[in-house]
Amino acid sequence: MKLRPAAILPLVFVAATLVATFAQCGDGRAATAPGAGVPPMPATQEPKPTVTVPPKDSIRLLVSGAMSGRLEPCGCASGQLGGLARRMQHIGEMRNYDLLLEGGNLVETNTELDLMKLYTAKSVLFDMQHRYDALGVGAKDLLLPPAEYAAFLGDAPLVATNLAHKTEGWPGKPFIEKDVRGVKVRVVSFLLALPKELTGAESPVSLLANAEAWQAARAGADAATRFVVMAHGDDVQIRALIPQLQPAPDLVVGVDQGYIEPTAAATPVAGVPLVFTGIRGRVLLSLSLWRDASGPRAVGELIPLPGSRTVPGGGGDPNVRDAIVRHRHEVKDGNVLENMARQLPTPNGAVYVGSEGCKGCHPTAYGVWAKEGSKHFNAWKTLEVAEKDPTRYGWPVTAYPDCVSCHVVGHREQSGFLSFADSPGLAGVGCERCHGPGSDHVAAPEKNRLGLIGGVDKSMLCIQCHDFEQSPNFLFGDKWPVIQHGREPNQIKK
Amino acid sequence: MRPSALLILFVAACSAEPAQVPANPPPAKAQGPLTLEHDFGVIPHGEIRQHEFPLDLKQLPEDYLPLRVHIDCSCGHADLRWRTATGQERFVDGAGTALSRGGPGESLVLSVVIDSSMKEAIDLAKTTSRGFVMLQLATDLTGQSRIQWPMLLRFGIDAPVELRPFAALDFGRVPQSQQGRLMTTLRGDAAHPKLRFDAASCDHPDIQVALEPGEGHWVLRATCQPRDLGNHRALVTVGNDLPGYLLRLQVTWKVVPDLEATPLPKLIVQAPLAAEQPLAKAAGQFVLVADHDLARAPEFAVHQVVGDAGRDLSPHIATWFEPVPEQPRQHRLFARYLGGLQRSERGSIVLTKNGAQGPFLPIELVVFDKK
Structure with a gap:
């Protein structure tokens, strides 16, 4: 169906960061009311959400969370959202906010690369012009080496309300308080489950009872103090937490790794507005918070963070872009790719042999893989070409582990890809990327048959790299015929 | 159908996998009550297209509640609404509680909007984008039995x-x-x-x-x-x-500002405080400084190296400048620890363009005891 362009033009183009979804946090049922007796809404009619205009003295927050190591989108596909440079550009443009909040889970894993990302993110969030007011602690943050984490974030406003950490100098505080035009706002952060690696008796971290931690965070606050709770867990855990917090907070910001797409609409839970940050820092949530006779209220605006297809690097704050480019070069200069290589066991315990080792017995399959234009065959070359294109990257893509991991065989695994100079036969997405290391199979093909790594469904293997951001147009059914090779004719059992 | 059946459906909807002979045209996809697939066509740039999918949860073999919806494309927006026969609507709030269930006379609608004006005025070839509706078993309060109802959207954008x-x-x-x-x-x-x-x-x-x-x-x-x-x-x-x-x-x-330190006005020196830092270890301890005012010479001088308490740190920190190739207005300002401090220090390196007259460019300095 088609909406008249003339009618929508004034509404639709408020720079690139539109999609302003207002919704009120009341009884949860108010959305539209076209009027009684009106026939079913024709599909061409856009619903009219009830717009709640926040009072002028409301507290304005910019919220994000679960960056998961995405300092910026990888750039594999156009249309990827997020990145610190775009985020800070938007924050810099918005001069009327009161609080900048980052939920936490800044990194995804606990490698040397993650520490370097943490350091860069910390520099951007806390050392540049627009300094964040509070940073929560997520489960993934806790997997980083605690001494380094504490050292990097020692002077950051790190808030971890229900965490007890044995590490000396652990910088987490039970709350962060800021005065906003005479109103005190306290920010607290709850972690609702420890990562399994930290649940043992030897763990340096333990969780305090939520109710007790909440009371401790409220200590000394007056009735006018606003409380913003950042909660790390899944949405079920977060909804269960809210009734435990009495007196109730003014806002709960959920940091749920499974909640890809947030909405600006605050959902009331036990009378408390609940919003989610989304993941990978793809969007910025702009919220206004106030109280009225019915309790705490929040309305929001979702700010997606798209990049430009024609501006080199996609755009964003130039200083942040410089910081990220510097990070990329430091990763190269520090040989991080090679440092991270060959640390993990292979999936089947065998050794990688490279696709050339498969060719002799599997010439048909090899031919399908190596045919002209094969993206898997040319995956390493794709990185090299991208690296040389200043309009796309302008930094050493072939030395950055996040990029390399999807363009080689056996990244981080013993006998896997180390560098192009060391292991050219493992550059590109070769046979063993899907079938696993082949040394045992080569030695005794009948005895040691290879299927797919982990015996998973083919499509599940593909989406390890072809995920919703890196390959938004990836459809297994379309792509499978391209790489499908089948068995060699002489290997098919009659 | 088991809860996993929709996941299988997801794969099937995204695949038509049995194409053993790639040369053959793909089989026509069956349209059914569980198929969420729509072709928006090629959208003239600047225009919006909307499509609504009626979702009949009764087609599912078990009692599911709608939670939320996700679409991959960056210029799209989707939401779930319960709509009455009179057109009154309420958004699904994602709680998975009784409120997520449709009331008498309410039907569930998935609304998808593609807003091409969110994109730059560049053609986008016809593309396929994915998405899903998240459903939760009504009897499950743990969130562990959720399934994704897959969706396929096709569209292109034509900029004139x-x-x-x-x-x-x-x-x-x-x-x-x-x-x-x-x-x-x-x-x-x-x-x-x-x-x-x-x-x-x-x-x-x-x-x-x-x-x-x-x-x-x-x-x-x-x-x-x-x-x-x-x-x-x-x-x-x-x-x-x-x-x-x-x-x-x-x-x-x-x-x-014309006097600028990038990417941020901060220099961190990490070294064991007990000894002088080797020169090679200081190779990465630099910040780029620039004077963009073309009316002045690009050079800076160090005015002072001072701790937060006003203490002179210059006996402990050596500083020097190096030019940046092909960037005549920029220099790299390096710092190296010379020894003599008992503990980590914070302070600043203040650069000047003209002695005590300034203008000045302060750069935060952190000397960190790396044991």
């Missing part, structure tokens, strides 16, 4: 113009004493070869734009006259003779 090299104008860093200048060209695309542009304007007073005819195209020149420090965004609008279409280009810039 060709913009080269930029469809958005990013001035990047604009020093206060300078102007930013950018140029891009406009012409109608193959379907609109006679498209004429008339006037260009910008909604921000610091951006001046001018449109002039060129050879087979129009030239759009934009000038940024920096004023307030910080990040800015504006919109350039270009009129044309295509009915109902107004070309818009985003403009972004950041006004920076």
Whole structure:
């Protein structure tokens, strides 16, 4: 169906960061009311959400969370959202906010690369012009080496309300308080489950009872103090937490790794507005918070963070872009790719042999893989070409582990890809990327048959790299015929 | 159907996998009550398309509640609504509680909007985008039995113009004493070869734009006259003779001071405090400093190295400058620990352009005891 362009033009183009979804946090049922007796809404009619205009003295927050190591989108596909440079550009443009909040889970894993990302993110969030007011602690943050984490974030406003950490100098505080035009706002952060690696008796971290931690965070606050709770867990855990917090907070910001797409609409839970940050820092949530006779209220605006297809690097704050480019070069200069290589066991315990080792017995399959234009065959070359294109990257893509991991065989695994100079036969997405290391199979093909790594469904293997951001147009059914090779004719059992 | 059946459906909907012979055309996809698939066609740039899928949860073998919806494409928006016969609607709130269930006379609608105006005025070839509706078993309060109801959307975007090299104008860093200048060209695309542009304007007073005819195209020149420090965004609008279409280009810039340290005015020295730091270890301890004011020489001098308590740190910290190749206004300022401190220190390195007269460029200094 088609909406008249003339009618929508004034509404639709408020720079690139539109999609302003207002919704009120009341009884949860108010959305539209076209009027009684009106026939079913024709599909061409856009619903009219009830717009709640926040009072002028409301507290304005910019919220994000679960960056998961995405300092910026990888750039594999156009249309990827997020990145610190775009985020800070938007924050810099918005001069009327009161609080900048980052939920936490800044990194995804606990490698040397993650520490370097943490350091860069910390520099951007806390050392540049627009300094964040509070940073929560997520489960993934806790997997980083605690001494380094504490050292990097020692002077950051790190808030971890229900965490007890044995590490000396652990910088987490039970709350962060800021005065906003005479109103005190306290920010607290709850972690609702420890990562399994930290649940043992030897763990340096333990969780305090939520109710007790909440009371401790409220200590000394007056009735006018606003409380913003950042909660790390899944949405079920977060909804269960809210009734435990009495007196109730003014806002709960959920940091749920499974909640890809947030909405600006605050959902009331036990009378408390609940919003989610989304993941990978793809969007910025702009919220206004106030109280009225019915309790705490929040309305929001979702700010997606798209990049430009024609501006080199996609755009964003130039200083942040410089910081990220510097990070990329430091990763190269520090040989991080090679440092991270060959640390993990292979999936089947065998050794990688490279696709050339498969060719002799599997010439048909090899031919399908190596045919002209094969993206898997040319995956390493794709990185090299991208690296040389200043309009796309302008930094050493072939030395950055996040990029390399999807363009080689056996990244981080013993006998896997180390560098192009060391292991050219493992550059590109070769046979063993899907079938696993082949040394045992080569030695005794009948005895040691290879299927797919982990015996998973083919499509599940593909989406390890072809995920919703890196390959938004990836459809297994379309792509499978391209790489499908089948068995060699002489290997098919009659 | 088991809960996992929809996941299988997801794979099936996304695949038609049994194509053993790739040369054959793919089999026609069966349309059924569980199929969420829509082709929006090629959308003229600037227009919005909406489609609604009625979702009949009764088609599912078990009692599911709708939670939320996700679509992959960055210019799309989707939501779930319960709608009555009279058109009253309420959004699904994702709680998975009784409120998530439809009331008497309510039917569930999945609304998808593709807003091409969120994209730059560049053609987008017909593409397939994925998404899913998240459902939760009504009897499950743990969130462990959720399933994804897959969705496929197809669309393309046709912009009537060709913009080269930029469809958005990013001035990047604009020093206060300078102007930013950018140029891009406009012409109608193959379907609109006679498209004429008339006037260009910008909604921000610091951006001046001018449109002039060129050879087979129009030239759009934009000038940024920096004023307030910080990040800015504006919109350039270009009129044309295509009915109902107004070309818009985003403009972004950041006004920076003439004396600038990048990427941030902070230098961290990490070294064991018990000994002098080897020169090689200081190779990465630098910050880029620049004087963008062309009326001055680009060089800086160090005015002082001072701790937060006012203590002179210059006996402990050596500083020096190195030029940056092909960047005559920039230098690298290095710092190296010389020994003699008992504990980590914070302070600043203050650069000057003219002795005690300034102007000054302070750079935060952190000396960190790396044991």
